[in-house]
Amino acid sequence: MTIKLYCFGESGNSYKAALALQLSGLDWEPVFVDFFGGETRTPEYRANINALGEAPVLVDGDFKTGQSGAIQAYVTEATGKFGGKTREENYEILRWVLWDNHKLSSMAGLTRFLMNFLPQDKRPQEVIAFNQGRLKAAYATLNAHLEGRDWIVGDGPTNADLSCCGYLYYPEPFGFDRADWPHIDAWLDRIAALPGWKHPYDLMPGNPSDRA
Amino acid sequence: MTIKLYCFGESGNSYKAALALQLSGLDWEPVFVDFFGGETRTPEYRANINALGEAPVLVDGDFKTGQSGAIQAYVTEATGKFGGKTREENYEILRWVLWDNHKLSSMAGLTRFLMNFLPQDKRPQEVIAFNQGRLKAAYATLNAHLEGRDWIVGDGPTNADLSCCGYLYYPEPFGFDRADWPHIDAWLDRIAALPGWKHPYDLMPGNPSDRA
Structure with a gap:
């Protein structure tokens, strides 16, 4: 049975899940979630797909998780695929996935939303500037860790990489410039060279031009 | 060998780890990290304890993780202890731990820091107000989930509970009032009734009165 991933192109959190599915070779298909049309806030979405009102959600037969x-x-x-080769590597992967949720993707996703998907006159400039400062510290941490390494944990791509890269391929500005972070830059090229890799807007339905 | 937890009392992220150790009955001891004295930013801390410059860090013999x-x-x-009874419960626990890192503890910790541990004239009011709005949505999600349940996942306390409660016992104001969220309020009492439970300032060294 084909795995369904409820997702939308603008969501880096969706991209992390979609990229893992895509690169793993599993049989999957995206189901478009109309986030910008308010779908995740509807009672139907909360009752049937995700009570937390979030995407992504994976459905594989009877199994569902977000x-x-x-x-x-x-x-x-x-x-x-994309797990560790040892117990120590598994903990390192979990640590980086949690770090990404705490410090990187959560803040990058929010800041990109505020800078690009809110109306011009509703963008909170002090919040955006503050968040960009926090993000700069996160980019510095990741960039330093990747110096002299090809991958975040071990000698191949893992969920740590597929998590931390979630927002870093998007073209919309949010204060991240690959040229400022050479080790991140090279690592993003390395991920993009994996067989089957696609850009978020090619991997999932929905992108800003749909609403232009 | 006694497990060491590098931590400090003001850190809800440290508390999540300390509480799991405490309630599990493992032999552990806190090692005070002088975060407010800048210890996590020193080259020594980054070289010897945590390259990411964060607390908590657990050291158990040769094993270390943050x-x-x-x-x-x-x-x-x-x-x-504190895991799921089934594979489905394990995924639910992981989902809530990630949600907490993404939406609740990360934002609560930051907002409490900005409101209480920065000098009065350095507190970014627009950021604080914005974060409180985000947090309100997170409290609403958790409160709704806990309606009619004793625990976040399954029929006993798990890491989902020990994660989401991380910042919710602290006395410093950050926009969270237990009286506003009755299901969270009852659940916090339930966690506090577990054998061995301690308040963060009783469980770990370091609290704001040290710097008063």
Whole structure:
């Protein structure tokens, strides 16, 4: 049975899950969630798809879960891919996925939303500037960690990489410029060279031009 | 060998790890991290304890990991406590731990810091107000989920509970009032009634009166 991923192109959190599915070779298809049309806030979405009103959500037969990190763990359980080779590596992967949720993707997703998807006159400039400062510290941490390494944990791509890269391929400005962070830049090229890789707007339905 | 947890009392992220250790019955001791004295930013701390410059960090003999969610997973692996009874429960726990890192503890910790631990004239009011709005949505999600349930997942306390409660016992104001959220309020009492439970300032060294 084909796995369904409820997702939308603008969502880096959806992208983390979609990319894991895509690169794993599992049989999956995206189901478009009309986030910008308010779908995740409807009673129907909360009753039938996700009580938390979030995307992504994975449905595989009777099994359903949300949160990109849980979906990535499911892909690893199903395929053996993108997990660690040792117990220590598994903890390192979990640590980086949690760090990403705490410090990187959460803040990048929010800041990109505020800077690009809110009406011009509703964009909170002090919040945006503050968040960009927080993000700069996160980019510095990741960039330093990637110096002299190809991948965040171990010697191949894992869920740590597929999590931390979630918002970093998007073209909309949010204060991240690859040229400022050479080790992140090279690592993003490395991920993009993996067989089957696609840009978020090519992997999932929905992108800003739909609403232009 | 006694497990060491590098932590400090003001840190709700440290509390999540300390509470799991405490309630599990493992032999552990806190090692005070002088965060407010700048210890996590020193080259020594980054070289010897945590390259990411964060607390908490668990050290158990040769094993070391950071991020409260990874430490909780380690406690569960060591003791069988606070994990799920089924595969589905395990995914639900991971989902809520990730949600907490993404939406609740990350934002609560930041907002409490800005409102209480920055000098009065350095507190960014627009950021604080914005974050409180985001947090209100998170409290509403958690409160709704806890309606009619004793615990976030399954029929007993799990890492989902020990994660989401991380910042909710602290006395410093950050826009959270238990009286506004009756199901969260009752659940916090339920956690506090577990054998061995302690308030963060009783469980870990360091609290604001040290700097008064």
